[in-house]
Structure formats: C-alpha cells, structure tokens
Amino acid sequence: MNGTTNTGEIERVAVVGSGNVAEALVRALAASPLHLTQVCGRNAARVGELARLGGCGGCTDPGRAEPADLYLIAVSDRAVAEVAAALRPAAGAVVAHTAGSVALGALPEGPRAVVYPLQTFTRGRRVDFAEVPLLLEASDETTAGRVGRFARKLSRTVRFVDGAARGRAHLAGVVVCNFVNHLYAVGGRLLDGAGLPPDLLRPIIAETAAKALAAGNPAEVQTGPAVRGDRAVVERHLALLAGDPLVEAIYRTITQSIWETSRRI
8 A cells, every 4th residue: 555544535636647637637626625646647748747737746657656535547448447456545545537438347446436527628728627517436335425525626516326327428428529529520521612611610500509508408499401301401412412421321310310309399
C-alpha cells in the first residue's frame, strides 16, 4: 500500500490519465473545495501541462501515485483494467474509473466505483462541470456514500445507476453527440458540393438544438419531409445522393425512423 488514509470524506483526489476527460476533471477539481493531489499519466509532456493547469504535481508511473482518498482513472476503455492493476492505492482509498461502457468489475477488489460524466470533452475547451450529469456506481453502501458526497461537490446532477443503465446512457450519448456531429459534417460536405460555405448551417444547427432542449420530447418538434411523409421530396434527395451510397443509406434509414416514430406520436 502507498501510505495510509481514512475511510471518511473524500478530500484528496488524484487523476490518473492525461486525455480530454482527465483535463476536464483537473479543471473541475482545481475550481472545487477538493484537493487535487496529482496527475498521473504516461505522456510526460501532457501530464506536466495538466499538473500546471491543476496546480499540483505529476507522475508518469501510476504505481508511484501519492496517497489520496480517491483515484480517478480517466483513460481509454481498453486501458482501464491495466492502469487500475498498476495502482498502489492508499489504504481505504476508493479507486474509480470514468468510462461509460466499462464494468465496475474491471477494477480490483476493494472500495471501487464508477464516476461517469455524461458529456463530450475537447482539449482546451472549458465546460461548466456543474452542469455535467455524473452517473455513479459503487461496490458497497459506504463507498457509495463517500463517492456520492464527492460527486455533489462537482455537479448539480448526480445519479446512481447500475452498469446496464450506464451502458445505455453511454450509447445515448454517442447517438446525440458523435452521430449528430458526424451529420453536421455530412451536411457541410453537401453544401461544399454546391459551392456553398458550411457556415450557412450554423443558424439551423443552433435553432435545432435550442428547440430540442426546450421541448419535453424532441420528437414533438420534429420537422422535415420525413415527418410529413413527403415522398416526392425524399425521392429528389435520394437522387442527389445516388453517387454516395453510404450517405444515401444513412438518409434512407433515418428517414424511415422519423416516419415510424412520428406515426406513434
């Protein structure tokens, strides 16, 4: 074991990782009443950058991390188990990962948890962490209490969920974030093909997002030819996509999904 610590309130937190999620956690912890003890990661340059950002020390060997009450592992899904196994946590410390689709059981036995932030993070971009939902899972009631109190110091929205629900939340996040962002890029390419600038889409992107957020259910404010069942317009669009079978397939699938959903409202 690496030093000793009690099993009470979580006050000292180490971030293990140096990617986008780790950066967001460093920013959030540095602005909170909690004490960020250290940033650990294999990329020395990036660790140094995050350590300066968080006003703490850094290390490149998780096995030499300083004593903390909580070790937050923010690495790629496939690296969670390996990094967790390399840690030498202080006695009574909680080891947690931040992955949406990795089981709690990927962590070694002991006080363990999942602290999954349901948000997209980008290097150098600030996010109001208080608005980021945190989905938690813990190995036992005592750990749940400690991690829950910790999480509420960072976010206004904290929920305990099991691994299955967290996995579905991660899937939902991929759909509304990664898939939608990809469609923004597809739309930009379609405009580019007509010699038009992608910036023309900015107002419609902003209004669509605002309208979906204001609605009780985004399906209630769905517009377009699919929800109207306007086959003539749909066929004209498909003709324009005839040279791009992948985007054509996406258009057909989403059009059918919108039509089927709208009929049930």
